[in-house]
Amino acid sequence: MSEASPAKAYSLHLGVIALLFVLSFLLPEYYHGLLARIMVLAVFAMGYNMLFGYVGLLSLGHAMFFAAGLYGAGLAVIQLGWGVPLAFLGGIACGAVLALLIGLLALRTTGVAFMIVTMMFAQVFYLLILYFATWTGGDQGMVVPQPARVLSFGATSLELTNPTVRYMTALGLFSIVLLVTSAIVRSRYGRVLVAIRENEERTKMLGYDTFSNKLAAVVISGTICAASGAAYALLFGYIGSSFASVQYSILPLLWVLLGGAATTLGPLIGTLFMYYVIDITSGYTSAYLLIVGIALILLVLFFPKGILGSIRQRWLGWLP
Amino acid sequence: MMPLLTTKGLSRNFGGLRAVDNVDFALMPGEIRAVIGPNGAGKTTFVSLVSGRIEPSSGMIVFDGTDITGQPAYVRVREGIAYTFQITSVFANLTAYDNVALPVQRTLSDGRSKGAVRAGVMAALERTGLADRAHMPAGQLSYGHQRLLEVAMGLALRPRLLILDEPTQGLADSEIDNFITLVREIAKDATVLLIEHNMPVVMQLADRITVFNAGKILAEGTPEAIRENSAVQEAYLGTAP
Numbered sequence: 176m177s178e179a180s181p182a183k184a185y186s187l188h189l190g191v192i193a194l195l196f197v198l199s200f201l202l203p204e205y206y207h208g209l210l211a212r213i214m215v216l217a218v219f220a221m222g223y224n225m226l227f228g229y230v231g232l233l234s235l236g237h238a239m240f241f242a243a244g245l246y247g248a249g250l251a252v253i254q255l256g257w258g259v260p261l262a263f264l265g266g267i268a269c270g271a272v273l274a275l276l277i278g279l280l281a282l283r284t285t286g287v288a289f290m291i292v293t294m295m296f297a298q299v300f301y302l303l304i305l306y307f308a309t310w311t312g313g314d315q316g317m318v319v320p321q322p323a324r325v326l327s328f329g330a331t332s333l334e335l336t337n338p339t340v341r342y343m344t345a346l347g348l349f350s351i352v353l354l355v356t357s358a359i360v361r362s363r364y365g366r367v368l369v370a371i372r373e374n375e376e377r378t379k380m381l382g383y384d385t386f387s388n389k390l391a392a393v394v395i396s397g398t399i400c401a402a403s404g405a406a407y408a409l410l411f412g413y414i415g416s417s418f419a420s421v422q423y424s425i426l427p428l429l430w431v432l433l434g435g436a437a438t439t440l441g442p443l444i445g446t447l448f449m450y451y452v453i454d455i456t457s458g459y460t461s462a463y464l465l466i467v468g469i470a471l472i473l474l475v476l477f478f479p480k481g482i483l484g485s486i487r488q489r490w491l492g493w494l495p
Numbered sequence: 496m497m498p499l500l501t502t503k504g505l506s507r508n509f510g511g512l513r514a515v516d517n518v519d520f521a522l523m524p525g526e527i528r529a530v531i532g533p534n535g536a537g538k539t540t541f542v543s544l545v546s547g548r549i550e551p552s553s554g555m556i557v558f559d560g561t562d563i564t565g566q567p568a569y570v571r572v573r574e575g576i577a578y579t580f581q582i583t584s585v586f587a588n589l590t591a592y593d594n595v596a597l598p599v600q601r602t603l604s605d606g607r608s609k610g611a612v613r614a615g616v617m618a619a620l621e622r623t624g625l626a627d628r629a630h631m632p633a634g635q636l637s638y639g640h641q642r643l644l645e646v647a648m649g650l651a652l653r654p655r656l657l658i659l660d661e662p663t664q665g666l667a668d669s670e671i672d673n674f675i676t677l678v679r680e681i682a683k684d685a686t687v688l689l690i691e692h693n694m695p696v697v698m699q700l701a702d703r704i705t706v707f708n709a710g711k712i713l714a715e716g717t718p719e720a721i722r723e724n725s726a727v728q729e730a731y732l733g734t735a736p
Binding site: 182235327363366367369370376377378380382383384385467 | 548567578596601612652668
């Protein structure tokens with residue numbers, strides 16, 4: 176799998192990035208804004224996929240990494256008056272450090288215990304945000320003020336509130352993360368991660384320290400999710416505790432399952448699909464979640480490996 | 496000459512059962528040693544202790560002059576102890592190539608050039624006769640080929656001590672002949688510890704044989720000496736001749 180057709184995979188990724196670039200000039204205003212948001216959240220899903228898809232570790236606590244980036248970047252701007260680039264890096268650093276700590280503790284467990292432990296830590300993180308309401312704004316959340324959301328390069332400055340700037344920034348982040356994750360999963364390290372997913376005991380007996388490899392994967396995954404959260408705070412200007420709630424731990428799981436776990440583009444497809452189904456059905460009925468539920472059941476029945484996972488299995492074996 | 500592997504007073508209890516009971520064992524470098532014994536004699540437990548898959552209840556394991564008793568399994572693999580599983584446990588969803596690439600890429604010191612991985616993988620696959628099946632998923636290989644793939648993975652670790660746990664189980668007779676040639680080939684640059692039920696294979700391959708019974712070493716010696724040993728015959732056949 177990792178040696179097969181790298182050229183095809185790279186062309187596909189570059190093609191998708193080019194398509195998203197062109198769409199920026201074609202889409203009507205509403206969908207333009209929605210797609211920018213979807214790209215940022217697809218980064219969240221890609222971070223989740225790194226751990227769930229490739230290492231086979233199902234976490235129910237990834238909202239904490241997203242929220243660490245969100246609050247890390249948002250509070251750095253609001254409370255400390257940092258500039259956008261520094262705040263973005265600060266948010267990512269928060270997520271990386273948190274992921275390292277959580278990984279050291281949670282990786283002592285596997286399977287169901289790992290799900291519960293990660294969920295509990297995320298719950299602690301959520302409650303801490305509510306507890307320290309003086310700084311975090313509690314359940315009201317906080318708005319990142321518009322004047323602060325500016326990228327300055329000498330004389331020129333780019334306002335992140337401008338739709339095109341926002342879209343292109345989101346696309347930039349999405350492209351970098353897509354290319355980096357696909358490079359990781361094609362690398363020797365990626366091969367080790369898949370081996371751990373398939374049979375951890377056997378991987379140990381080939382001389383691999385599986386704990387360190389898994390810990391590195393948790394940190395990479397948490398860092399990517401934090402990058403998504405930090406970008407979300409800076410691009411859309413709102414930080415709120417709901418982003419740390421259990422719902423935001425389950426959403427990336429759903430997006431990845433829908434699009435196809437352990438596929439590089441599955442997270443984007445899953446996020447896109449979910450958003451559009453909600454968007455379209457909520458236009459017709461207030462019971463749109465019912466339709467979303469039925470869509471999910473149908474997908475699980477007919478595409479058990481997700482959209483791209485099933486396409487790869489049935490038709491396109493080379494799909495990355 | 497100093498032994499490559501020694502165990503002193505090695506024991507492992509499972510509840511009240513002493514699966515391995517106070518075993519003193521020494522293995523010289525370059526040897527092909529067969530470990531035989533009735534079912535439940537503690538052979539697999541013994542090699543699991545040596546490879547680090549399970550921890551001993553008491554006793555000591557020394558490999559190449561170093562006490563490795565407390566080392567985790569993956570460190571022992573890096574020191575040169577490779578274990579091939581009794582129950583085939585290749586990565587079924589990965590190709591044969593990727594299965595072998597995992598051990599190869601870890602042993603490469605430069606860790607960069609793609610060509611080195613490919614060369615190492617193909618060398619191990621060719622030695623086991625699997626080169627033309629490199630891109631098949633391991634789960635779709637025949638049982639015999641999966642056993643060979645398991646050996647190829649062990650070989651790719653470039654072990655100093657290769658532990659083969661019932662490698663010929665489920666192989667056809669023609670495959671067994673090739674297998675004997677392969678083990679002789681391997682033994683040119685590695686020490687081999689072989690658990691085996693197939694007596695003709697043991698008699699052809701082993702320099703020395705260690706017989707386990709009820710967690711203890713019952714006898715040890717050359718194939719001829721073991722064949723003549725009345726205690727061994729009793730353990731195997733239940734009667735004195």
